[in-house]
Amino acid sequence: MSRVYNFSAGPAMLPETVMRRAAEEMLDWHGTGMSVMEMSHRGKAYVSIAEKAEADLRELLQIPSNYHVLFLQGGATGQFAAVPMNLLRGGQRADYVYTGSWSKKAIAEAKKYADVHVAASGEPDLMHVPAPSEWQLSDDAAYVHYTPNETISGVEFHWIPEVGDKPLVADMSSTLLSRPIDVSRYGLIYAGAQKNIGPAGVTLVIVRDDLIGEALPQTPNVWDYKQQADADSMLNTPATYPLYVAGLVFEWLKGLGGLEAMAEINERKARKLYDAIDASAFYSNPVDPQCRSWMNVPFVLADSSLDATFLEEAEAAGLTTLKGHRSVGGMRASIYNAMPEEGVDRLVEFMADFEKRYG
Numbered sequence: 307m308s309r310v311y312n313f314s315a316g317p318a319m320l321p322e323t324v325m326r327r328a329a330e331e332m333l334d335w336h337g338t339g340m341s342v343m344e345m346s347h348r349g350k351a352y353v354s355i356a357e358k359a360e361a362d363l364r365e366l367l368q369i370p371s372n373y374h375v376l377f378l379q380g381g382a383t384g385q386f387a388a389v390p391m392n393l394l395r396g397g398q399r400a401d402y403v404y405t406g407s408w409s410k411k412a413i414a415e416a417k418k419y420a421d422v423h424v425a426a427s428g429e430p431d432l433m434h435v436p437a438p439s440e441w442q443l444s445d446d447a448a449y450v451h452y453t454p455n456e457t458i459s460g461v462e463f464h465w466i467p468e469v470g471d472k473p474l475v476a477d478m479s480s481t482l483l484s485r486p487i488d489v490s491r492y493g494l495i496y497a498g499a500q501k502n503i504g505p506a507g508v509t510l511v512i513v514r515d516d517l518i519g520e521a522l523p524q525t526p527n528v529w530d531y532k533q534q535a536d537a538d539s540m541l542n543t544p545a546t547y548p549l550y551v552a553g554l555v556f557e558w559l560k561g562l563g564g565l566e567a568m569a570e571i572n573e574r575k576a577r578k579l580y581d582a583i584d585a586s587a588f589y590s591n592p593v594d595p596q597c598r599s600w601m602n603v604p605f606v607l608a609d610s611s612l613d614a615t616f617l618e619e620a621e622a623a624g625l626t627t628l629k630g631h632r633s634v635g636g637m638r639a640s641i642y643n644a645m646p647e648e649g650v651d652r653l654v655e656f657m658a659d660f661e662k663r664y665g
């Protein structure tokens with residue numbers, strides 16, 4: 307068996323130890339004689355898996371007790387709609403911060419339900435995050451939404467916006483669990499799983515108690531946070547297997563020393579890659595150095611006619627899925643928690659060698 311270093315933006319690498327454990331437990335989970343995939347979600351065995359996953363996540367993120375943790379489906383894209391449906395709470399207006407492709411999608415979806423006001427924007431370059439002094443928040447906004455890490459452009463907030471008494475809502479799909487965060491600063495956090503959490507199929511929502519219970523009447527039951535909270539995220543059949551694997555990922559993170567330890571590793575991995583890019587005239591990254599993502603590192607070659615050769619040779623060296631998003635081209639190395647530091651080292655070596663031969 308030979309595993310590659312997979313730099314995919316998501317679904318992305320999972321820790322090898324997690325997958326070995328899932329493989330060991332595949333046919334017979336803890337003497338039950340069945341796979342987690344075959345279990346009733348209401349049975350004792352599965353309920354214990356779901357409860358442990360939630361408890362471990364709460365511990366990792368230090369989630370205060372006045373927050374609900376929901377494990378839903380429909381991805382972060384589903385949450386683009388669920389957030390306004392649940393959080394307008396009789397209001398009309400919602401403030402959104404525009405910093406790239408994913409916030410753009412969140413804004414477009416929210417417009418179906420809310421009077422969206424773009425309170426701050428990273429335009430024209432979308433290579434930086436707008437400074438706090440530029441934000442124009444509405445007095446009557448029901449909440450303020452932003453995207454702490456734009457997965458495609460690799461633009462990340464390294465600070466938490468101050469929005470007064472408005473609930474701050476964050477699409478943390480590509481940054482959650484990369485470092486400790488102060489959950490109490492947020493009204494709601496959501497994330498699709500397939501980057502740092504686990505396999506695709508489960509969507510995490512962390513929401514403050516007082517914000518739920520006033521969903522728009524047309525809200526689908528499965529996306530009504532109050533209904534899901536009351537049903538322990540089991541209003542309907544949940545994504546049982548993805549949540550089980552996510553639970554194994556949470557255990558793995560705890561074993562490594564939690565999110566502080568992860569942050570140290572992630573910062574170092576990102577620094578190695580950006581340092582290599584900045585030290586070379588052959589590679590470049592266009593993002594404002596203050597706002598560079600720890601998780602998604604896009605870069606371009608000085609001569610784009612070499613892109614295909616770069617990708618081919620990288621693939622042959624066991625470094626895969628480095629092609630940038632189709633909307634921006636170039637390369638992108640996604641280096642989530644499960645990407646070993648050695649993978650980044652190998653990429654840096656490969657890049658230097660490629661530059662020597664073609665630069």
Ligand code: PMP
Pocket residue numbers: 315316380381382383384408453455456457458477478479480498499
């Ligand atoms: N938001 C961000 C920041 C993302 O990176 C993604 C997926 N790449 C999405 C939303 C959409 O997520 P999903 O495919 O889970 O709906």
